[in-house]
Amino acid sequence: MAATKSVLKLIGVPQSTCTTRLLIVFAEKDLEFSLYQPDLANGEQKRKPHTDKHPFGVIPVLEDGDFRIFESRAIARYLAVKYHDRGSPLVPPVGDTKAWALFEQWASVELSHFDPFASVTYVQKFINPKNGTPSDESAVTTAIKILGQKLDVMDGILNKQAYMGGETFSLVDVFYMPTMNGLFLAGEGHLITSRIHLDDWWKRLTARPSWKKVLDAYTQQK
């Protein structure tokens, strides 16, 4: 009997922060998958059949046999739960209501208190210049000002716990990694390195084999 072939198919591009989020999960879980890269420059993601897979016309999308799901953090949760006992646990055990509540609390901090400001900084200071698109300087100034205040609080959180989701490495940390890296690409890495607990945390995250593996894949695709 032939070995079971992987049925996990990721639709995305390694240069995208949201796709990178899932490449880290695949690496942490040592999962086989195939990657289909839509032609973003030609707007393939904005047309059928892609919009049948993601109504907002963006990436990534995961196909697991005939099960399909979009939104990177939702896909990451799905993979972390389905493959809980493989590689890094990444999420609490199913059924541990309080542990999941705290996981969701810290996950919400990433999406509500960090991502919007970090993403604006990354897009306006790295992506737009690379694409020759004008940047909104006022939006960057506002975002960086708020981001600084948020990072001060995050530094205080990391003074009390080892990781952004609690005492162990988890999906919450993975959620941060691509956009946090984007701050460095945007020339704003000092926002991290100047804060002692954030700097220490970031060094531990980027030393993980999964990050090195994903960074290699990203560099090859550039």
Added chain:
Amino acid sequence: MAATKSVLKLIGVPQSTCTTRLLIVFAEKDLEFSLYQPDLANGEQKRKPHTDKHPFGVIPVLEDGDFRIFESRAIARYLAVKYHDRGSPLVPPVGDTKAWALFEQWASVELSHFDPFASVTYVQKFINPKNGTPSDESAVTTAIKILGQKLDVMDGILNKQAYMGGETFSLVDVFYMPTMNGLFLAGEGHLITSRIHLDDWWKRLTARPSWKKVLDAYTQQK
């Protein structure tokens, strides 16, 4: 023996969209709770002891005996899981991996594709004028333009499923309700009423007893 007293304590104010999100959950579950309202005007939420409860100095926070949790959507998930068999289910059964994956997919759509643009519109067009704070007209124009495109997609989604989380009313719908109502307060309700499926969905949500109960509480507090 005396009846068991409720130990659920919510720290928040009914005028806040994030607090309202939880008032709807309490109403859907018919749960008893006490409400502690910090003096926001005097910045009570920005100082200890509140910042020991929420490091970012915002509301709401839930205390369930000696268990404490912040971030409204995380609190809502916690309550919906803990009281799954009481009132409206609101979330899938624990252990149904695919159902949860789709729940998280639609929950992420609310937080990534709707809330940022709707919140800017609500704050700049309703909250700021009420407080005598200048509004950023350019930010509103951009937010409403993107919001229109997002609402077109959401209208298409609601042409295929009855609720924003699938075929049944769920926490995903609850997540939308306070900020969606904020669009009406901001004078932008036409963005909803002009789209047939969104309009129908919004009418069904606002006809729920839970919404009427919360709206009464909100009106009494104004």
